Amino acid sequence: MYPLNDKRILNIIIQCQFEDVSMIEMQFIGLKCLRLVPVDEEYTCEIMDSTMLIKDNCIYWCDCGELSENDFEDYKGTLICASKLRWRTIENGMGKGDFYIAVK
Template identity: 60%
Template sequence: MWNEIKSEKDLKSFMDTVCGFHDSCIKEIKYISGAYVDETLSMLPINTQRTLSVIIQRQFENPSVVEMQFVGLKYLRLFPIDEDYTCEILDTTMILKKDCIYWCDCGGLSATDIENYTGTAICASKVRWRAADEYIGSDEIYVAI
């Protein structure tokens, strides 16, 4: 079941549920633009969907895995740490504004800070989430068929 974050109350409840994503990691990301080329090689070059799905695994139960969908993606800035460093998330910032919601992998930031942040940051029109504990482990979830 998907839970939408529409209000500050929803946001606070979500962040409490995931303990601010302490001791978490981004496992997978999938983006669907909505644009495509069909069998006749005609193109629909419009980003009609702009949906980013993110699986985050946590070292806690209830839930151990959270899947988030950022709908109406405005931007994704992905700065993965290289293999010589760890990538665990210790804290995050989520900010709900009138026309968008922000998420980043660093705690205590303002909306202006997030816009200038050099780590991973996401901005979208809407966000929904669900517990997805069936996705625990190393198996890929977003695999091509």
Template identity: 60%
Template sequence: MWNEIANEKDLGNFMNMIYGFHDSCLKELKYISGAYVNEKLSMFPVNKQRILSMIIQRQFENLSVIEMQFIGLKYLNLFPNDENYTCEILDATMIFKEDCIYWCDCGGLSLKEIESYTGTTICASKVRWRVVNEYIGPNEIYVTI
């Protein structure tokens, strides 16, 4: 069951429930634009969906795995650490501003700081989340056939 983050109260409850993403890691991302080329090679070149799905795994027994969907994606700045550094999330920031919600992998940032942050940041129109504890472990979730 999906849970919407529609206002500041929802956001505060979510961040408290998952301890601000403490001891988490970004495991996977999947993006669906909505554009495609059909079997007759005609193109539908419109980013109609713009949905970014994200799997977050956590070192907690309760809510071990969270899937989030950023709907109406405005941007994703992905700056993964290389193999010489760890990539655990110690704290994250989520902020509403006007018709957008922002997420970044560093806690305690203001909106101005998020916009210039050099780590991973996401901006979208809407966010929803669900618990998917069955996704714990190394197996890929967003597998293509």
């Protein structure tokens, strides 16, 4: 049990269609907002574009391209806001073995 809410960390792995750099992991630290919005059933769920920007000492990321600072207030899709961000590429992560293994 950890009674304090000071470990607000979100890890996201995005798979790419590149052979050598097949994944990107982003770690949002000091999570302030996480809004997940499912895609309409009539559409596929690939992320074709995204926006990342810094506003008021926070990092914003959303699943839509070409948004400006002013657009984030009204954006209805998936949105992440955090104090810090770090990222890394995961090379050859889509090999023959499982990347994540279910715990029994």
